[in-house]
Amino acid sequence: MVANYDEVMKLALERGFYFPSCEIYSDAPAGFWEYGPRGVNMKNKFIELWRRELVRRDDMLEIDGCQIMSKSVFVASGHIGNFTDPVIKCRKCGSSFRADRYITEKTGENVLERMAEEEIKALIKKHNLRCPNCNGEFGEVSKFNMMFPVGIGPAAEEAYLRPETCQTIFVDFARVFKTMRGRLPMGIAQVGKSFRNEIAPRQSLLRLREFYQAEIEIFCNPDRLNEMPKFEEVKNTVLRLFDGSSIIEVTAEEAISKGLTPNKLITYYLALLIEFYDKIGIDVKRSRFRNLSVDEKAFYASVAFDFEVETSIGWLELVACNYRSDYDLKGHASTSKQNLEVLDSATQSKVLPHVFELSMGIDRSIYAILEHCYYKDEQHDDRVVLRLKPYLAPILVGILPLMTKDGLDQKARRINSELKYDFDTFYDESGSIGRRYRRLEEIGTPFAVTVDNTTMQDDTVTVRHRDTMQQERINISDLHQYLHKALGRR
């Protein structure tokens, strides 16, 4: 039984995964959401697996940069120029439109991305364009920048909240490469918040104004994109590639030989990404890499694959995989007047690295995992089971006394005390045993340890499995090892 958005939303609100920010105030703006206790735990575990399966596996370097950055950064990155849309507003009914698109649609005239406001105005006048809704006259052309400005210090020096975490990586690149004795290709990773003043934030975690990204920027020599010994590790990994009409399943090796992906470096990282999402609990059979067409790509990307998963509200983009070439380093080099070239030790030549990025949306990923793991068990009174991987579950194990007498509760409390420093545990004695099992499985707890009368005689407990409802009896002294193993730890 497949979940829908409303069911996931209800579970998230009722069980403390996430909820609207500032909700006790009526002027709370849209597009801001908080993680509750269960959500933040799950998010932390998501990031831990990201570190393990991408950052450590590939020997990347992680940094943690500032969220407020100087204006120059965004002049260099192109956000000051490109992150704005020209908007025209009807004087009569107030409807607003993207000026460039509207003019092109109505007149066929090509409107350049950087066309000045005066020129746009002239075009409207020339063709006598009016509002399609009420035939009213258009007012001034305005530019809406989606970055949040901030004023630094008493003089309110112009700066911005970063609209993407990667800019920190680019401006830090030279120092990190030097001090960490970098070699190309080199990955720099970062988890952090980004901020975009969305016009219409919607659907809770899916379209936020303040959101988490986990970003990886691979700095590479563009002449050596097929020199990738590590590629052997992933050559049999299956990629599902979508060309706009159908999904083709191929191994990483086949993707290259058939020309579906451009080179080994990009293909290697697409494969790492899909392996990560498989381990995190996404049903990868319901995912695809969408090869973006020319007009869909961001202004800085020359090759772009969006990693998308199928949900009840359609295909949802979780990761943008962009080959940004030297767009960013070139921009920062010329704006800052710093030389950002590095020596590629393999060729002993100076090179301005190109960049391939994996830009993951954490919040959207959390939503997608919840939806893919949500299961309504029709065999057992429609019990709701969140079938999260053990290493992602907010609570790993519930510790339950069968009843609160004959010392069973004290015994269970002692077991909880012994385990809680190493695992996320939850002690619960309230309500019938069946009710307590149901509450645990609803937040994805894979195991429930029950203390019964037999425990008092031989120090064994039952371990109940969330998905099968089967129980096994094991020694209390083996519990630690048992849970350790269940987490897949070494």
Added chain:
RNA sequence: GCGACGGUCGUCCAGUUUGGUCUAGGACAUCAGAUUGCCAAUCUGGUAACCCGGGUUCAAAUCCCGGCCGUCGCACCA
């Protein structure tokens, strides 16, 4: 941002049409007690809400205006 519709306990809903026993009701969830003792059991009791601001009126959950939020459509989406 525009348009349509909507906003009542944690959740879902009743009450708004026709202002007045609404001191706002129910179910689920939750808490306490009793009973039971391995899969949402039963009984008793409790906690808990009219989105915010203004207006009309003797009287507003109910009517009017503004704001905020939500759903859908358009537009936008690095």
